[in-house]
Amino acid sequence: MKGVLLVNLGSPESPTPKDVKPYLDEFLMDKYVIDVPFLLRALLVRGIILQTRPKKSAAAYAKIWWDEGSPLVVISKRMHSKVQKLVEVPVALAMRYGNPSLLSGLQELHDKGVNEVLLFPLYPQHAMASTTTILELAEELRKKHFPEMKFTIVPAFYNKPDYLQNLADSIKGHLEGYDYDHLLFSYHGIPERHIRKTDITKSHCKIDGSCCNTPSPAHEFCYRHQCYETTKQVVKLLGIPEGKYSQTFQSRLAGDKWLTPYTDVEVNKMPEKGIKNLAVVTPAFVSDCLETLEEIAMEANHEFKEHGGENFKAIPCLNDSDDWCKTVGVWINDWVEKK
Ligand SMILES: C=CC1=C(C)c2cc3[nH]c(cc4nc(cc5[nH]c(cc1n2)c(C)c5CCC(=O)O)C(CCC(=O)O)=C4C)c(C)c3C=C
Ligand SMILES: [Fe+2]
Numbered sequence: 605m606k607g608v609l610l611v612n613l614g615s616p617e618s619p620t621p622k623d624v625k626p627y628l629d630e631f632l633m634d635k636y637v638i639d640v641p642f643l644l645r646a647l648l649v650r651g652i653i654l655q656t657r658p659k660k661s662a663a664a665y666a667k668i669w670w671d672e673g674s675p676l677v678v679i680s681k682r683m684h685s686k687v688q689k690l691v692e693v694p695v696a697l698a699m700r701y702g703n704p705s706l707l708s709g710l711q712e713l714h715d716k717g718v719n720e721v722l723l724f725p726l727y728p729q730h731a732m733a734s735t736t737t738i739l740e741l742a743e744e745l746r747k748k749h750f751p752e753m754k755f756t757i758v759p760a761f762y763n764k765p766d767y768l769q770n771l772a773d774s775i776k777g778h779l780e781g782y783d784y785d786h787l788l789f790s791y792h793g794i795p796e797r798h799i800r801k802t803d804i805t806k807s808h809c810k811i812d813g814s815c816c817n818t819p820s821p822a823h824e825f826c827y828r829h830q831c832y833e834t835t836k837q838v839v840k841l842l843g844i845p846e847g848k849y850s851q852t853f854q855s856r857l858a859g860d861k862w863l864t865p866y867t868d869v870e871v872n873k874m875p876e877k878g879i880k881n882l883a884v885v886t887p888a889f890v891s892d893c894l895e896t897l898e899e900i901a902m903e904a905n906h907e908f909k910e911h912g913g914e915n916f917k918a919i920p921c922l923n924d925s926d927d928w929c930k931t932v933g934v935w936i937n938d939w940v941e942k943k
């Protein structure tokens with residue numbers, strides 16, 4: 605019997621340092637996120653980052669937390685229940701970090717008699733820190749607990765026409781009546797090293813002005829290429845002219861060189877370039893979360909105005925919108941009907 609596991613990133617149990625610390629420990633000790641040898645990772649994460657970050661992150665989470673819980677988890681649950689109503693097969697929801705766990709999601713499907721699982725990472729663009737880590741953990745759990753299960757993987761959907769149409773329609777709807785000077789596409793950043801590591805050709809990704817626009821098998825797993833492609837296709841659908849949009853990367857951690865240009869740096873420069881009315885969309889996320897609600901809708905908004913900007917609009921993610929849930933339902937039904 606077939607079934608589906610939707611997987612998102614996950615959040616702490618509550619916006620307190622006590623609950624944020626174990627969440628950050630699980631997240632940052634993941635070898636696909638901080639990809640250095642275990643001892644160095646433990647020294648960096650447990651010896652340095654976890655000494656101060658839980659308090660700072662908890663304060664940020666507290667600003668966006670809802671009565672029902674973390675926005676990312678609440679929105680994912682709403683989306684899950686809408687999708688379940690559109691398909692016949694059982695659909696479970698899991699988070700890579702925190703709860704509901706990947707093990708509980710697979711167990712739920714197993715208890716319903718599912719032995720063929722469509723693993724669905726809820727990330728439009730592929731990255732080892734988001735997608736690979738889900739697939740690797742799911743495989744580890746499968747081998748250990750459910751050896752009879754078979755997985756089919758939903759690849760990054762950054763260029764799927766129906767996803768792009770949903771995104772374009774959503775942007776258009778949210779921009780109605782807002783006379784914006786510029787639309788910024790802000791994607792979650794990753795260290796440049798991760799781009800080189802996921803280059804299956806081992807020679808294509810130079811992280812320069814042209815590699816991501818030059819066709820290559822590397823693009824199947826190149827996060828940077830996939831972000832550019834999502835932006836390119838959406839502006840085409842919306843008919844936004846060159847110069848009226850740009851692309852940046854947000855949420856970097858100190859240390860490594862992360863993908864550039866950086867969102868905060870670029871947003872602060874915009875008012876002096878004449879951009880007074882800004883709109884920001886965050887297509888690396890399908891659900892609103894800390895990175896969109898706090899870092900963009902609050903922090904970037906505040907900084908933009910501090911630097912002379914006048915109006916700032918943060919466009920919500922696709923979340924549990926009917927169109928997006930319908931698209932996910934169609935993809936699931938297509939898979940169910942195969943064979
Ligand atoms: C688009 C998917 C994501 C990628 C790729 C990604 C890479 C990545 N993230 C960190 C560090 C942190 N990210 C944090 C929050 C966070 N990250 C994503 C998604 C991706 N991360 C989401 C959806 C969220 C929000 C979660 C929520 O509960 O709302 C955090 C936690 C908050 C904080 O302390 O800032 C950290 C830390 C790294 C190091 C990384 C790639 C190497
Ligand atoms: Fe992140």
Ligand SMILES: [Fe+2]
Binds near residue numbers: 811828
């Ligand atoms: Fe590239």
